[in-house]
Amino acid sequence: MISVEQAKNIILNSTQDFGVEEIPFIKSVGRILKEDIVADRDFPPFNRVSMDGIAINYTYFKNGQRGFKVEGIQAAGSEQLSMQYADNCIEVMTGAVLPNNCDTVIRYEDVVLENGIAIITVNDIKDKQNIHVKGKDKSKNDVLIAKNKLISAAEIGVFATVGKSVVKVAKQPKVLIVSTGDELVGVDEIPLEHQIRRSNVFTLVSLLERLDIPSETTHITDDKPVLKSKIETYLQEYDVLLFSGAVSKGKYDFLPEVFDELGVKKLFHKVTQRPGKPFFYGKTNNCNVFGFPGNPISTFVNCLAYFYPWYYKSIGLKTKEETAILNADVTFKSNLTYFLQVQLETKLGHLVATPIKGNGSGDLASLVNTDAFIQLPNDKTEFKKGEVFPIIAYRSF
Amino acid sequence: MISVEQAKNIILNSTQDFGVEEIPFIKSVGRILKEDIVADRDFPPFNRVSMDGIAINYTYFKNGQRGFKVEGIQAAGSEQLSMQYADNCIEVMTGAVLPNNCDTVIRYEDVVLENGIAIITVNDIKDKQNIHVKGKDKSKNDVLIAKNKLISAAEIGVFATVGKSVVKVAKQPKVLIVSTGDELVGVDEIPLEHQIRRSNVFTLVSLLERLDIPSETTHITDDKPVLKSKIETYLQEYDVLLFSGAVSKGKYDFLPEVFDELGVKKLFHKVTQRPGKPFFYGKTNNCNVFGFPGNPISTFVNCLAYFYPWYYKSIGLKTKEETAILNADVTFKSNLTYFLQVQLETKLGHLVATPIKGNGSGDLASLVNTDAFIQLPNDKTEFKKGEVFPIIAYRSF
CATH class of the missing domain: 3.40.980.10 (MoaB/Mog-like domain)
Structure with missing residues (x-):
């Protein structure tokens, strides 16, 4: 023994x-990734507008100009425009490329548009604001997801973004x-x-x-x-x-x-x-x-x-040990490690394990009322409320 | 707003x-049960032997008898035997019906079998030990699982036990x-x-x-x-x-x-x-x-x-709020509720949320490195390490 x-x-x-197999990315949730996922280009791939509004050249704002003639509209998904006159503006949409010759975006909430002129109504404008700068999140060839990661919905979005329609996972x-x-x-x-x-x-x-x-x-x-x-x-x-x-x-x-x-x-x-x-x-x-x-x-x-x-x-998956706080005194004298059934709850950031007494190992129905086993070591016989032990949770709580 | x-x-x-639909029980993990699951008979359905060994009539042991002639073997899955002579014994297997005229089971570890006689080698035998008494866990018609339960592996075992090969779940x-x-x-x-x-x-x-x-x-x-x-x-x-x-x-x-x-x-x-x-x-x-x-x-x-x-x-699923302990000071002045990305960890029974700074809402790759959002309310601007807030976890940790 x-x-x-x-x-x-x-x-x-x-x-x-x-071993490893390749599967469609959309089927990969719950599997273990077996390749590094790298950025196929910079992220964002261009200076990306992050608010709907107007794009200007900040120098003119700083010099006191408040009315800017609208030269055009830069939609998301359109090729980059170039602003012809540096004291004009271009209407820009979230997700669009920042037009050439612009460096700052002012959201519609802070602008009045009248007769083709955008008038900025606030003074607190920062140089280069509301722009998600090219490569700020990641540079081309950066590792976005290292291998041996358990794939969740978050990873699925990244696979799609970098065009990984097929991914290598643990068989x-x-x-x-x-x-x-x-x-x-x-x-x-x-x-x-x-x-x-x-x-x-x-x-x-x-x-x-x-x-x-x-x-x-x-x-x-x-x-x-x-x-x-x-x-x-x-x-x-x-x-x-x-x-x-x-x-x-x-x-x-x-x-x-x-x-x-x-x-x-x-x-x-x-x-x-x-x-x-x-x-x-x-x-x-x-x-x-x-x-x-x-x-x-x-x-x-x-x-x-x-x-x-x-x-x-x-x-190849690394897991962290989970622990919980025993919520009642327990006596167990058998000189065996005791996997005791508990209900789990978070109370003010504490993971609390309340023992539920079943009728022994034949009582399957008792698992219905519990969430986890708390593992009480065999070198003690008295376990006190408030002590911390490892747990094995079998349902979300 | x-x-x-x-x-x-x-x-x-x-x-x-x-509405409700009926599906095969084995496909029902993750679905919400929409009927009460009741015991179709007592559990255990008979006085069930819970250790491999011999079954005796305790009175004879109490009166000092230690050697018991083996009259037969009661296997799991066999019809109930009846012991003919009250001072004999029957070998019994875990999961078997306790034979008629027996009331106590002694495990093989505490018995020596020689020439058809079982000699009990210990004195600490309790009346009716090692028997999982009929109906001890549940009586016929008891509710084993109440409706609106999220079905996990534990419930699957109960469905099988009571013969529910098809279950009603929320559509x-x-x-x-x-x-x-x-x-x-x-x-x-x-x-x-x-x-x-x-x-x-x-x-x-x-x-x-x-x-x-x-x-x-x-x-x-x-x-x-x-x-x-x-x-x-x-x-x-x-x-x-x-x-x-x-x-x-x-x-x-x-x-x-x-x-x-x-x-x-x-x-x-x-x-x-x-x-x-x-x-x-x-x-x-x-x-x-x-x-x-x-x-x-x-x-x-x-x-x-x-x-x-x-x-x-x-x-119809009731969920519990999860909370975690913020692991760093955070300042957020926008007068907005802030869903801040965090890594989660249990440390000595405490659920600890460590903020990880992403590059704003466009930075999908940042979700790969976090496990949850901690919800910081909009009526404050300073959040201190050690304070407790609700979390929304999106992966197991």
Whole structure:
């Protein structure tokens, strides 16, 4: 039996690179960028008008001139005009190129237009105001987005701006989720008294969907030869196998034996944690095998606490640890790391975690009322309100 | 010109119910549940063994017996056995029904099995231990998930458990995103000196995708008759129109006039905020019109600050306000509510917002380096490090 910290270390030293693929930029939210995105020209690409109004040569304003004859209109998307007479003005629109021979923009709110003359009605005009100067944000070839960034709506806008209609992203692993257990029936079936419906595989599908990882699911009965023959094939066909159940001490918990017989190298089996103690992790040359204990909360928290960080590191994403303030005293005497279910809330800039007592690792419905797990270490038994611990959030709050 | 608070009130008093639809449960993450999910039977549905080991009648243990003859094996998924002799035991597996005439489970770790006899090696055995009692989590017909919940992986597991293969969710509005502006060219085109590529529509598509709202996009040139005829059709065909650009004071900012001529009731135009002051909001009987100013950051923050809450309330989702601690002194004298870009981090349970100075509302690339906007009110000009303000986060951190 190893500690949570040891288990995490082993997992993080056992990541795998799944390579890179190119996809349409608009489909890339949630993926990890695998190239630097550089400016294809200066940004802004020209001296850009940033207010609707008139453009003038500031010298004339400074010298006391207030009425400026309107020479033309510079629309956004039109070629740059040149002002013919330096004491005239040109009407300019937000997003337009600043006309030649102009250097300052006065917004319409500060101007009266009459008979082709613009009269400036305020005195507080600054030289070069309301111009977004060429190259001010970025110069051509500047890196706008460094690789290994998690792509969000903000990055999508930048891709569009620089013409990256196709982007390189980390390829996703090919994942199969396997349930075992003869007590399980399908979602559409009516279970007999001693049966229950399959649910963990669907929870796992959804937890992977959050990472934009598509997955397949299957079920194998508790029959060792069948398990062995099917898993032998899956180990060849998938990058990752996630199992739910059959890793504990039961007579039909064949998975650890089957893994051993199929040459899956065991990296650990059993972690000093609650829930999810019988967690198994191993690998072949090509396949990563996560054997989650079959209780619903065990599967859920192990996926978040181990598979997620393994995946993040595999694809090159750096994540920050999140912490929260415990909102009640907790006593836990089992000498295990305790992943305790909590509700999260921000109160005046504090992230507050309120423990909610479930009925143990079988009580899936209790996850509905909580937002995260707070990770209480195994070297203490008393945890006080106000103390700070790491959290693993599973929903926005 | 109205305040941010007034604008939000108007928007929240102008929400729209888009009805309910039924979809496969596995596709429902990110949607809003529109029915109560009730337990179809007790949970657990039977007295459920929660450890692999042996089941006994506790009375015999209490009376000093330590060796128990193994009468059989109760597997998970098998019909309930009945123990024939009350001083025997039955091997039981996690998830199995507790056999008749048994009341206590001892885990394998605390038992030695020899020649068909299980010898209990510990003295600390509690009556009825390691049994997850029928109905302990929930009783038949209990509400497991109340309607109006945002569906996450946790809810998916509950749907599966109770056999809800199809669930009722809030229907999504039908949304069209419209860009205007003759300076815009396509993502795959090489812009001329005075042109830029379209980007805001794609940013908006991605921001809506975060809400699981599919959307369509289109572009209209800055030509009033064309705008009017196209928008007239769109007002009939869509629940929501999101515009980017053409709502300010420019000569070609035709949208407010066009809206007026087409019978769109203006609820406000211009909000005392930066960025995004010229924001327009109006509606017809069937269509909700958001006219975002065309600068990239303006469009981005207005979508988050107004469209998101409008959508959440429309579909019945209650959200909590998030707040963070400002991590630097800020001076802002414009008498406008300031949506300031920040990086977010949790430090010892505190949500810390560090301002990052961009180059104004045209600097889309600056969003790449920030995680949220902190909302600084317009009744002050000095904001101190350590003060707490609302935030609008646009990425996980």
